[in-house]
Amino acid sequence: MKKKLLISDIARQLNVSITTVSFILNGKAKEKRISDSLAEKVLKLVEEVNYKPNQLARSLRTGKTKTIGLMVEDISNPFFANIARLIEEKAYKQGYKIIYCSTEDDTGKTRDLISMFRDKHVDGYIITPPQGMKADIQDLISDGFPVVLVDRYITGMEANYVVVDNLAGAFNATAHLVGQGYKKIAMVTTDSKQNQMLQRLEGYQKALESHELAPTVLAIPYRHDAEQMISEIMDFLSKRKDVDAVLFATNYMAIRGLEAISRLDLAIPADIGVVAYDDHDVFRFYKPSITAVAQPTEAIADQVINVMLHLLDGSSKTAQANMSVLPTRLIVRNSTPHK
Amino acid sequence: MKKKLLISDIARQLNVSITTVSFILNGKAKEKRISDSLAEKVLKLVEEVNYKPNQLARSLRTGKTKTIGLMVEDISNPFFANIARLIEEKAYKQGYKIIYCSTEDDTGKTRDLISMFRDKHVDGYIITPPQGMKADIQDLISDGFPVVLVDRYITGMEANYVVVDNLAGAFNATAHLVGQGYKKIAMVTTDSKQNQMLQRLEGYQKALESHELAPTVLAIPYRHDAEQMISEIMDFLSKRKDVDAVLFATNYMAIRGLEAISRLDLAIPADIGVVAYDDHDVFRFYKPSITAVAQPTEAIADQVINVMLHLLDGSSKTAQANMSVLPTRLIVRNSTPHK
DNA sequence: CTAATTAGCTAAATCCTTTTAGCAAAATAA
DNA sequence: TTATTTTGCTAAAAGGATTTAGCTAATTAG
DSSP: OOOOOOHHHHHHHHTOOHHHHHHHHTTOTTTTTOOHHHHHHHHHHHHHHTOOOOHHHHHHHHSOOOEEEEEESOTTSHHHHHHHHHHHHHHHHTTOEEEEEEOTTOHHHHHHHHHHHHHTTOSEEEEOOOTTOHHHHHHHHHTTOOEEEESOOOTTOOOEEEEEOHHHHHHHHHHHHHHTTOSSEEEEEESOOOHHHHHHHHHHHHHHHHTTOOOEEEEEOTTOOHHHHHHHHHHHHHHOTTOOEEEESSHHHHHHHHHHHHHTTOOTTTTOEEEEESOOHHHHHSSSOOEEEEOOHHHHHHHHHHHHHHHHHOOOOOOOOOEEEEOOEEEOOSOOOOO | OOOOOOHHHHHHHHTOOHHHHHHHHTTOTTTTTOOHHHHHHHHHHHHHHTOOOOHHHHHHHHSOOOEEEEEESOTTSHHHHHHHHHHHHHHHHTTOEEEEEEOTTOHHHHHHHHHHHHHTTOSEEEEOOOTTOHHHHHHHHHTTOOEEEESOOOTTOOOEEEEEOHHHHHHHHHHHHHHTTOSSEEEEEESOOOHHHHHHHHHHHHHHHHTTOOOEEEEEOTTOOHHHHHHHHHHHHHHOTTOOEEEESSHHHHHHHHHHHHHTTOOTTTTOEEEEESOOHHHHHSSSOOEEEEOOHHHHHHHHHHHHHHHHHOOOOOOOOOEEEEOOEEEOOSOOOOO
């Protein structure tokens, strides 16, 4: 194990002070009136021996770690995995690293993770907040940390966030089913009170209202596992024979719904119409392919990282919160009209 | 922004030295003969005011960060996303945090990432190594860092690794197709020289040999994008009408292959048999569902983190490298025999 | 020619812990 | 009673950078 080089080694070799080397390495040569010739010599040696400052020491002194903490609900869900990857890529280009974690939408775990991120002195926080985190996140903001919420916001809290127009997305999806000729359109959602879920529900209801149709909602507890959900959906569809179309509120519920529909031997779109909120590879490849509300992952990632870098930059002392609501896109797939 | 508490604040409030507080917090009270009564008082106050030591300062002093660097090929591939999540979970329980990144199988980027991880002073490295990283990884090991390779190993290098038995997996998959009555079985793979790919190829060849059948291989350059791959596979299948079954070497190639097969209007399994190496949600839901070689993600994650924690523990001064080869499982899905 | 600036560089403080080396008082041994 | 050991605690160094405050010599101004 070769010994790590220190800034003092560089200084000694050139017979200059540590201070001078530090100034030069941090681009303050001009400002601090270091002669060009000396600056060059230092940079040359640093390059030659491949000296890298110890980031821990530097962070301890400066209070900056050039790291952003990213907490998503579940990194193994393709929606979040994609966003994470895009954010990572863009952050990386600006010299920031990302640490990411899955909250599993668990308040306790999320609290732990925030505390861990604070321990690690991340410079900024990107969070898909579970329910009941209002106070914790408010603390973060009050303590002066840059915070950007993604995918959902917290009602009644002034904050930076990037979300999609869930209401419009669900409205359009529902309207599409109505347009296809379906009469009894149900919505399968979770019992979670997350605002993005409530908005999807509201969009669904508004769309039905405007066509003078009545809503039918199945709310499945969030924690139920795949098999439970499948049998609950099967139950629901068997009991409610009048239902001729379903809007699923999330991609994973839709996937389980497809399984339920397949087990009941119902045909899509003849027996039952299906639209999923949030796209997924499975919908593209399913036979028949499934219409879905696609979220603009790239635009979301872009917006998130832009706002974050802006906050980190610090030059913007405008306390004005940045709230972005991006549009969704309905990807119509099996478009044979009903009946 | 409330001021961060320091260890000196604790010490001052109780009129004891910083040293004493530090000893107590690090569980050295007994060893350092601190009286029980004082230890209790300190712990009580620390609890009360919720003092947390500054991890940067601590790491700077101890040289340990309680962080593991995890580099996978592509975090948005479900195989890696799952492994990452399982590893994260298990590490977390042992007080370790994970930083992860995608290498995109790019040597340059991987080199950058290793350097970034070194900057950040991670305690250990978990890596799916791209080609040509032998020297870099050897450096890491020589410098005394715990390293565990996953998914692939580096030929001719003594190291800790956790891989699956790719040869047997591909052999069984091919044998399955033979058993179904297919006569001209092709393999679609990448031109990458990664050993796990070569082994899959070898398994395929061995299986055909043992049935006295001839191999037919289409090797597509790794960097080609989805559309390119699809048209290359379509080309191949149109020209080689004799091919009646295909073994795809990765899940994403299989997904593109399915698209190609669908565009050519070929029926699975009547016109063409399909097996994918590495499972994916899409295969489960495709109509008909697609047989796949499933990798034991949980077992892989378990083994990786166990070996890593063992290395980090340091008590094991046995330089013996730990090499695990785990078995795959063939998930037979559309099992109607051919003709 | 003297006074004020500017150029060019550096000593020492600082960030916040952990850990080494060691001191004074109390207890025990001789 | 004196010498030794043990108990209970602490001052100060170390870890490796950044940054403040300031010094000396060379210029420029008056």
